[in-house]
Amino acid sequence: MSETTPAITQATLVKKAAPKSDYKPADVSPQRRVQRSFAVRLWSVRHSRLLEWFYAKFSDMFLLLHPLWKRIGYGRVEGPIKFVEKRVKGFMFDCRMCGQCILSSTGMSCPMNCPKQLRNGPCGGVRANGNCEVEPDMPCVWVKAWEGSRNMKHGDKILDVQKPVDQSLRETSAWLRVTAQAAAAREAARNAAQNTTNTGASA
Amino acid sequence: MIGRQRDENPAGIHLPLDPLPGHTSRGRLERVLRRGEFAVTTELNPPDSADPEDVYNRAKIFDGWVDAINAVDASGANCHMSSVGICALLTRMGYAPIMQIACRDRNRIAIQGDVLGGAAMGVANMLCLTGDGVQAGDQPGAKPVFDLDCMSLLETCRIMRDNGKFLSGRKLTTPPQLFLGAAINPFAPPIDFRPYRLGKKIAAGAQFVQSQYCFDVPMFRTYMQQVRDLGFTEKCFILCGVGPLASAKTAKWIRSNVPGIHIPDSIVKRLEGAQDQKKEGKQLCIDIINEVKEIPGVSGVHVMAYRQEEYVAEIVDESGVLKGRQPWKREIRRDDQLVADRLDHILHDEITETQVDMVKTAH
Numbered sequence: 001m002s003e004t005t006p007a008i009t010q011a012t013l014v015k016k017a018a019p020k021s022d023y024k025p026a027d028v029s030p031q032r033r034v035q036r037s038f039a040v041r042l043w044s045v046r047h048s049r050l051l052e053w054f055y056a057k058f059s060d061m062f063l064l065l066h067p068l069w070k071r072i073g074y075g076r077v078e079g080p081i082k083f084v085e086k087r088v089k090g091f092m093f094d095c096r097m098c099g100q101c102i103l104s105s106t107g108m109s110c111p112m113n114c115p116k117q118l119r120n121g122p123c124g125g126v127r128a129n130g131n132c133e134v135e136p137d138m139p140c141v142w143v144k145a146w147e148g149s150r151n152m153k154h155g156d157k158i159l160d161v162q163k164p165v166d167q168s169l170r171e172t173s174a175w176l177r178v179t180a181q182a183a184a185a186r187e188a189a190r191n192a193a194q195n196t197t198n199t200g201a202s203a
Numbered sequence: 204m205i206g207r208q209r210d211e212n213p214a215g216i217h218l219p220l221d222p223l224p225g226h227t228s229r230g231r232l233e234r235v236l237r238r239g240e241f242a243v244t245t246e247l248n249p250p251d252s253a254d255p256e257d258v259y260n261r262a263k264i265f266d267g268w269v270d271a272i273n274a275v276d277a278s279g280a281n282c283h284m285s286s287v288g289i290c291a292l293l294t295r296m297g298y299a300p301i302m303q304i305a306c307r308d309r310n311r312i313a314i315q316g317d318v319l320g321g322a323a324m325g326v327a328n329m330l331c332l333t334g335d336g337v338q339a340g341d342q343p344g345a346k347p348v349f350d351l352d353c354m355s356l357l358e359t360c361r362i363m364r365d366n367g368k369f370l371s372g373r374k375l376t377t378p379p380q381l382f383l384g385a386a387i388n389p390f391a392p393p394i395d396f397r398p399y400r401l402g403k404k405i406a407a408g409a410q411f412v413q414s415q416y417c418f419d420v421p422m423f424r425t426y427m428q429q430v431r432d433l434g435f436t437e438k439c440f441i442l443c444g445v446g447p448l449a450s451a452k453t454a455k456w457i458r459s460n461v462p463g464i465h466i467p468d469s470i471v472k473r474l475e476g477a478q479d480q481k482k483e484g485k486q487l488c489i490d491i492i493n494e495v496k497e498i499p500g501v502s503g504v505h506v507m508a509y510r511q512e513e514y515v516a517e518i519v520d521e522s523g524v525l526k527g528r529q530p531w532k533r534e535i536r537r538d539d540q541l542v543a544d545r546l547d548h549i550l551h552d553e554i555t556e557t558q559v560d561m562v563k564t565a566h
Contacts, residue, residue, distance in 0.1 A: 013341075115347070116307075116349045116352065119354075122391070122392075123353075123463075124463045125335065125336070126391040126462070127391075128391075128392070130392045130393070133335075133339075134336040140392070142393070142396075146393040146396040159403060161407045164355040164359075
């Protein structure tokens, strides 16, 4: 920053050079224009412990219903379940339907709302007031995630390194996926146990 | 072995160094840090041109003062020469670049390709970053990619190096040998999460980290205390980011316009009170270096002197962090010099020899 103190950034110059017109969108990013209030999202983070408890019960219930899902066919129930999931999670967490929900590891604050879609913690650009660098009016998703995780029983799951998002799972039901995976794991464990008792009996 | 410097391949300066046990890369920076020497790194201001001389000239002012040079990847989301391009030029000349990889512009397919390409050119150090948002730069209409984040990028590079595989599981014939780095910002909220985030980065593969500009030494000291308590300083080399402020006005501007840089009021006041603000800014940087180098667990400094690159040498010299050590410097080897001196007359003296003359002198 020599003599030419960058009081004007390149970004400002670009903005100034943009064609003038009467209509100027109020917000910076398309994401923010869709989402105007953060009240419900912030409520969810404040009540992360309650939601964690509820989610645990809820996933148990889904797992209990696994035979039913299987009989109807996972493919067939996907439509209605996805419809409900999208609305419910959309209302509660501003869910973006990434299809691989990690809310329980992120203090019930959806990381896909981060403009950089970070799934492993805050970037270095968080403002001093705890707001987002890209969208100055939005509280940083990860500042909230950290607060939320501190209330939770298994809040330290926030310290796990998350895999990159699988974009091919977008707009699919995370609820059904988790249930199917849990059922498969349960089945595998049961088979393994059976095998050991069988071999034990034969020996 | 004539005139050979430490950490230089005798077969050519552009070649990787001999592998050492316990080292994951064949670069100079890892050697310096693992020897326990206080490392100095800096940042090259990337040119907006296609002229390689611009890169060489900008690298030349750091000669003999720094251990590695960061090749930034469109920092601040502004277009410049790519970090891969800068690294290609720098490795040719024997410098030790740190290739920055930002997740903003490329998806996992492109990034993994660049990691291999960079490593093949002799880049030993890679710094995995998330990158600034596109709104900060000169092309706010660009599509932000952010396919990976810094953490999964680190993990991807680590998997490529240690398991010899792409993220997909496909095998590499020759895995890259890398010293992996990451960035930390101890000065931005959520402050209590920041030390744990470093832990996550170490778990993902970070071997060294460079911090954001440090202007608040007490805050950095607290952070380092927490990091030491968690035992992270044994697993990772921490380089503290420092840099000179040009004036009080710049400091205020940065504070309000560049997210993530924390400048306390005392710093602004000190600059305002000075006669020559630029000189005071430099002195301030030296003072901060002198304070942070005493903090246990700090393995080096990363001097970011954006558009004041000419001060880097002075700052490093006056702070005395190198303790008399001279980092690798690009120079003509003595045997080459000898040959050059002997042949000098052929190049410069005006002699036109005819074959007849040559036969005469031969007899």
